[in-house]
Amino acid sequence: MELFDATKDWAEVFKPLIKKYKNKKHPLDYQNLYQLLVMVVLSAQDSDANINKVAPPLFEVFPNLKSLSESTIEDLIPYITKVRNFNTKASWLIEIAQTLKTDKNIPTTMEELVALKGIGRKSANVIMREAEVPAEGIVCDLHVIRVAPRIGIVKESKDGNKVEKELMKALPKEIWGDIGMAISFLGRETCRPTYPKCPDCPVQNDCQYLLKTI
Incomplete structure (x- = not known):
């Protein structure tokens, strides 16, 4: 099932997701x-x-x-x-x-x-x-590799660098520093591999996976 949708204004779609996770610290419990x-x-x-x-x-x-x-x-x-x-x-x-x-x-x-x-x-x-320095890319961990194609912003790929490159093309640079971990947190907490909690998802109205299954 092809979920990719290049026609959406994904920066607009992701605003509530970024708002939810913008200042959330990485799960690694570091002090410096x-x-x-x-x-x-x-x-x-x-x-x-x-x-x-x-x-x-x-x-x-x-x-x-x-x-x-x-x-x-x-x-x-x-x-x-x-x-x-x-x-x-x-x-x-x-x-x-x-x-x-x-x-x-x-x-x-x-x-x-x-x-x-x-x-x-x-x-x-x-x-x-x-470190809160200007982003030069987008965090693309295993959660992002799985969730971004499910939402529909990129085509499915196991290559993290390829997924990152496609995300960078689809999104304005000013949100690069926030969006990667925001999608990662979404994947950890809500968009689980099985039985995703779609009713709790901030982007449920634009998620291609959900739209294709209802």
Whole structure:
């Protein structure tokens, strides 16, 4: 069933969704930019809930980039063994720490962030959104990849970068920083993979999935 609708004014459609989630903090329970950077790297192919459990003892031992940069992969691994692909992520984090050296050097631009090991566009967009800097893209996590095509704004694809590119074409830049996480929160809370809570959805009147099923 083809749901894609390029004729809608999607920026207008998403106004109530953005209003609902505009200032909502990311589900990763971080306290500063350093913690966010580390947790974003660890969360790849893992759950935010799991990373939130792992993080507190990790940050007790490694409270900043300086402490991490002076450590080794072997020092770090015991604190992240419950994280998926922990060996690879440990090497990424040590390399990032040794590259940046101190927290003040953590970048907040797309070009600088994606140059770091383990940071792709999705992670960079999350960091930039939480740092409240001008958006250069749209957060496109697994929830957005699933929900955006269901709503009808983009065609279905498993490629997050492709979905992000199509969203960027369909939406004005001034809402890029808000819309990705807004759709993500919608997917987490309301637009579930099965039995979506359509009556609770802020965009139910324009959702192509709902319109095709009623």
